[in-house]
Amino acid sequence: MMTATIEPEVGKARxxxxxxxxxxxxxRWTDNIVLPGMLHMAILRSPVAHARITSIDxxxxxxxxxxxxxxxxxxxxxxxxxxxxxxxxxxxxxxxPAPSLAVHTVKFAGEAVAAVVARSKxxxxxxxxxxxxxxxxxxxxxxMAEAVADGARLTHEDLGTNASATWKFDSAEAGTxxxxxxxxxxxxxxxxxxxxxQRLIPAFMEPRSVVVDPTGEQLTMxxxxxxxxxxxxxxxxxxxxxxxxxxVIAPDVGGGFGGKLQVTxxxxxxxxxxxxLGKPVKYTETRSESLQAAxxxxxxxxxxxxxxxxxxxxxxxxxxxxxxxxxxLRLVTPGVPILGAFMFNAIYKIPAYHFACTNVFTNKTPTxxxxxxxxxxxxxxxxxxxDELAVELGMExxxxxxxxWIKHEEFPYTTVSTLTYDSGxxxxxxxxxxxxxxxxxxxxxxxxxxxxxxxxxxxxxxxTFTEMCGxxxxxxxxxxxxxxxxxxxxxxxxxxxxxxxxxxxSSPHGQGHETAWSQIVADxxxxxxxxxxILHGDTQSSHKGMDTYGSRSLTVGAMAVLKAGHKVIDKxxxxxxxxxxxxxxxxxxxxxxxxxxxxxxxxxxQDVALAVFAAHDLPDGVEPSLDSEATFDPENFSxxxxxxxxxxxxxxxxxxxxxxxxxxxxxxxxxxxxLIVEGQVHGGLAQGIAxxxxxxxxxxxxxxxxxxxxxxxxxxxxxxxxxxxxxxxxTRATSNELGVKGVGEAGxxxxxxxxxxxxxxxxxxxxxxxxxxxxxxxxxxxxxHGGAR
Amino acid sequence: MRISVTVDGTKYDDDVEPRTLLVHYLREQLGKTGxxxxxxxxxxxxxxxxxxxxxxxxxxVLAVQADGCEVNTIEGLERDxxxxxxxxxxxxxxxxxxxxxxxxxxxxxxxxxxxxxxPNEHEVREGLEGNLCRCTGYQNIVRAVQDAAGKxxxxxxxxxxxxxxxxxxRHSARTPVSSGGE
Ligand code: FES
Ligand code: FES
Numbered sequence: 001m002m003t004a005t006i007e008p009e010v011g012k013a014r015x016x017x018x019x020x021x022x023x024x025x026x027x028r029w030t031d032n033i034v035l036p037g038m039l040h041m042a043i044l045r046s047p048v049a050h051a052r053i054t055s056i057d058x059x060x061x062x063x064x065x066x067x068x069x070x071x072x073x074x075x076x077x078x079x080x081x082x083x084x085x086x087x088x089x090x091x092x093x094x095x096x097p098a099p100s101l102a103v104h105t106v107k108f109a110g111e112a113v114a115a116v117v118a119r120s121k122x123x124x125x126x127x128x129x130x131x132x133x134x135x136x137x138x139x140x141x142x143x144m145a146e147a148v149a150d151g152a153r154l155t156h157e158d159l160g161t162n163a164s165a166t167w168k169f170d171s172a173e174a175g176t177x178x179x180x181x182x183x184x185x186x187x188x189x190x191x192x193x194x195x196x197x198q199r200l201i202p203a204f205m206e207p208r209s210v211v212v213d214p215t216g217e218q219l220t221m222x223x224x225x226x227x228x229x230x231x232x233x234x235x236x237x238x239x240x241x242x243x244x245x246x247x248v249i250a251p252d253v254g255g256g257f258g259g260k261l262q263v264t265x266x267x268x269x270x271x272x273x274x275x276x277l278g279k280p281v282k283y284t285e286t287r288s289e290s291l292q293a294a295x296x297x298x299x300x301x302x303x304x305x306x307x308x309x310x311x312x313x314x315x316x317x318x319x320x321x322x323x324x325x326x327x328x329l330r331l332v333t334p335g336v337p338i339l340g341a342f343m344f345n346a347i348y349k350i351p352a353y354h355f356a357c358t359n360v361f362t363n364k365t366p367t368x369x370x371x372x373x374x375x376x377x378x379x380x381x382x383x384x385x386x387d388e389l390a391v392e393l394g395m396e397x398x399x400x401x402x403x404x405w406i407k408h409e410e411f412p413y414t415t416v417s418t419l420t421y422d423s424g425x426x427x428x429x430x431x432x433x434x435x436x437x438x439x440x441x442x443x444x445x446x447x448x449x450x451x452x453x454x455x456x457x458x459x460x461x462x463x464t465f466t467e468m469c470g471x472x473x474x475x476x477x478x479x480x481x482x483x484x485x486x487x488x489x490x491x492x493x494x495x496x497x498x499x500x501x502x503x504x505x506s507s508p509h510g511q512g513h514e515t516a517w518s519q520i521v522a523d524x525x526x527x528x529x530x531x532x533x534i535l536h537g538d539t540q541s542s543h544k545g546m547d548t549y550g551s552r553s554l555t556v557g558a559m560a561v562l563k564a565g566h567k568v569i570d571k572x573x574x575x576x577x578x579x580x581x582x583x584x585x586x587x588x589x590x591x592x593x594x595x596x597x598x599x600x601x602x603x604x605x606q607d608v609a610l611a612v613f614a615a616h617d618l619p620d621g622v623e624p625s626l627d628s629e630a631t632f633d634p635e636n637f638s639x640x641x642x643x644x645x646x647x648x649x650x651x652x653x654x655x656x657x658x659x660x661x662x663x664x665x666x667x668x669x670x671x672x673x674x675l676i677v678e679g680q681v682h683g684g685l686a687q688g689i690a691x692x693x694x695x696x697x698x699x700x701x702x703x704x705x706x707x708x709x710x711x712x713x714x715x716x717x718x719x720x721x722x723x724x725x726x727x728x729x730x731t732r733a734t735s736n737e738l739g740v741k742g743v744g745e746a747g748x749x750x751x752x753x754x755x756x757x758x759x760x761x762x763x764x765x766x767x768x769x770x771x772x773x774x775x776x777x778x779x780x781x782x783x784x785h786g787g788a789r
Numbered sequence: 790m791r792i793s794v795t796v797d798g799t800k801y802d803d804d805v806e807p808r809t810l811l812v813h814y815l816r817e818q819l820g821k822t823g824x825x826x827x828x829x830x831x832x833x834x835x836x837x838x839x840x841x842x843x844x845x846x847x848x849x850v851l852a853v854q855a856d857g858c859e860v861n862t863i864e865g866l867e868r869d870x871x872x873x874x875x876x877x878x879x880x881x882x883x884x885x886x887x888x889x890x891x892x893x894x895x896x897x898x899x900x901x902x903x904x905x906x907x908p909n910e911h912e913v914r915e916g917l918e919g920n921l922c923r924c925t926g927y928q929n930i931v932r933a934v935q936d937a938a939g940k941x942x943x944x945x946x947x948x949x950x951x952x953x954x955x956x957x958x959r960h961s962a963r964t965p966v967s968s969g970g971e
Contacts, residue, residue: 022888025823
């Protein structure tokens with residue numbers, strides 16, 4: 001057998017393996033699954049945001065055609081337990097019980113109240129309409145600031161407060177910096193701003209879906225989830241079911257963006273009813289249900305105070321946040337704003353820093369992770385502040401940034417919020433971005449348009465961002481009271497014919513693991529790309545894993561694969577040495593071949609695999625297997641960074657915003673597949689721009705979501721977005737062997753402030769200092785013309 | 790009600806309930822799960838198929854409205870194991886990530902090229918306005934459609950021309966079809 005001749009796979013723009021099934025319609029979405037005897041579930045949801053359930057009458061529904069079961073919260077009150085929250089951020093955090101089906105009260109509009117299981121979806125739906133629920137409505141809590149004021153109405157009466165927890169960091173107390181109050185008192189310039197991070201909805205395109213088959217020895221759950229492994233563990237712990245009796249499969253999953261990083265009420269209800277009936281049950285949400293009941297993201301009020309010297313040097317930063325949890329704490333809800341605590345200082349050397357966040361309950365859909373989770377919020381606020389400081393000082397905004405950022409020769413650099421950035425080069429990324437953007441020419445055009453009072457004004461927005469990726473060192477997670485570690489697991493198995501199966505514990509849903517992992521393994525083992533198969537998303541084939549979120553797949557997941565691959569090579573080396581009758585130390589491995597040093601005697605690793613299978617002549621004590629497992633726990637986060645520049649044209653007569661050009665230069669370390677990287681950046685930009693200009697989850701005064709369909713919740717279409725110019729600089733991460741940093745969230749984190757800074761910059765000379773997101777034509781017009789803001 | 794339809798070249802005579810949507814008929818009765826449902830308000834375009842050569846959102850058409858018609862889905866585009874040039878272009882240009890919007894995008898893109906065989910970027914973006922993608926930011930989709938347009942144009946080679954002619958042929962027989970709540 002020949003091993004491949006080798007042009008490195010890593011770095012190649014490989015077309016994706018996973019496309020073959022996706023472009024032909026041979027996909028395996030959860031909703032495609034049909035099992036013998038399978039029943040369909042529909043869920044009745046509360047139309048009101050806060051009420052006592054005074055009665056539920058299911059008698060008529062139970063008697064309808066095809067109906068096998070009608071379940072209310074009272075029926076499963078014991079069995080359902082409380083939905084898990086894995087991140088108790090403080091010892092005294094208040095966390096109300098979170099039922100999957102509401103028992104006595106409903107706390108948000110859209111909360112599940114009853115479920116019908118029937119022969120067909122239509123019959124389940126019909127029976128749902130025959131259930132009568134009486135609600136005694138209670139006053140609703142919707143506004144975060146009001147919720148924490150004295151005498152506020154309560155989301156959860158028995159907690160006695162709407163504040164779940166307050167989490168603080170202070171650089172003087174931590175010994176990482178000075179006293180922020182002193183810095184503010186001494187500041188030659190002090191800038192105060194309050195920003196609002198509107199509530200967003202992840203809006204993955206595939207609605208959530210779950211199928212439960214209780215007929216086997218292991219109960220099997222297929223779910224459109226990002227986290228099959230965590231889901232299995234949480235089902236076991238929440239429901240008191242033995243873990244080894246549960247198998248979870250995430251088949252093809254149509255996007256997640258954090259929105260499928262959840263243990264959902266619907267999964268728990270389907271699990272319980274399927275087990276009770278002994279028959280398979282399927283539930284697929286409608287889009288309206290998804291927008292209303294799947295978790296939301298963002299939703300913070302951010303109060304910032306920045307102190308600086310006249311020359312532009314920042315001397316202190318104080319951040320006070322209110323973060324909306326919604327009605328309950330879901331899987332990582334309370335931790336999301338805390339991730340931001342480490343990112344407000346961003347790429348800057350800030351000598352004194354204080355962060356305090358109060359998590360607040362309201363009668364709204366629970367919030368949780370959404371692409372970036374905590375980091376976009378922080379990045380938005382600090383990058384807006386840098387522009388505000390520049391204006392205050394009459395300095396060029398890039399110059400203020402450069403004055404304060406960590407210089408490339410200063411890495412590794414430990415920040416005021418305790419993280420150690422291993423590498424970076426902000427100068428290089430910025431220089432390249434400026435160049436691609438034509439920065440100076442655009443500034444000149446801006447001045448011209450201002451001078452002649454052009455009705456269409458030009459604005460330039462900057463975002464020089466960084467983020468922490470690769471969740472995460474288990475020790476750090478432990479110090480933040482997170483309920484688990486952040487390692488990842490993998491296995492590499494060489495089959496007798498020399499083909500390779502790779503098992504990864506991270507769980508893709510669009511990221512392209514099958515392609516990128518194949519490239520890495522192909523290079524490492526020196527086998528053809530096509531000879532590598534990536535297995536994932538099934539607890540039966542992949543028994544251990546921490547799944548996919550926080551841009552961790554490559555930095556943690558692929559590192560585990562690499563580690564397992566090294567072990568395979570080590571095993572194979574011993575056997576190859578035996579085959580070539582020499583000592584293992586005399587054997588070199590390169591490009592798939594073991595060679596006796598200084599000779600041309602060699603054997604390919606794929607041939608070793610066959611010899612291992614035959615096992616006719618193995619060294620003593622060597623097992624006939626060329627398989628290895630490994631678990632990788634990173635020692636540090638990784639810190640991608642970049643410079644994003646946005647030019648907007650703002651029509652001052654209509655408030656219409658048009659993105660004229662968008663340039664980003666990202667430094668994500670080593671690149672495995674430039675095609676996938678570019679795609680991740682594009683998609684991330686679209687979501688970040690959507691926050692800046694289009695999307696907002698709006699509730700009316702009764703707590704009803706008024707953006708509950710895709711008519712009202714404005715996910716941008718192709719016609720709403722520009723083309724982007726993307727570029728890369730490469731400063732390798734020093735914290736992992738691949739030198740990678742992660743790319744999944746960069747675009748989303750960086751772009752929102754770049755766009756809003758550009759919009760504000762376009763109309764700053766008209767007396768506008770801020771525009772709340774999303775910057776709709778109405779808001780922009782009002783900002784310019786002093787309307788009701 | 791009794792209907793007779795041809796889907797991806799196979800004829801079906803079936804009983805359907807009057808309220809059954811075409812997309813549910815395709816997915817649940819015929820097992821054509823390549824076509825998917827992404828919304829309940831005809832906004833996402835994930836369910837786009839061709840009905841008598843014209844793209845429709847199959848969630849806004851009743852199965853009975855397809856009686857006597859020819860329906861083409863993503864599953865019928867491949868010929869003799871050869872990808873359609875549009876499928877190939879989506880692959881080549883990395884125009885998909887999770888792939889959930891992809892069947893609808895590809896079907897809509899074909900319709901777009903039938904109307905305008907050589908669209909500029911702006912025209913592609915406008916033509917795909919009714920199809921949402923949450924993953925790609927659309928840039929590579931636009932690229933793919935323009936790439937396919939180039940390859941499907943006359944002179945691009947026998948195979949692609951054959952497919953291009955077929956698409957054009959289907960569209961020349963176009964009859965307007967109501968697409969409900971659009
Ligand atoms: S399913 Fe969304 S438009 Fe048809
Ligand atoms: S590729 Fe995921 S929605 Fe388009």
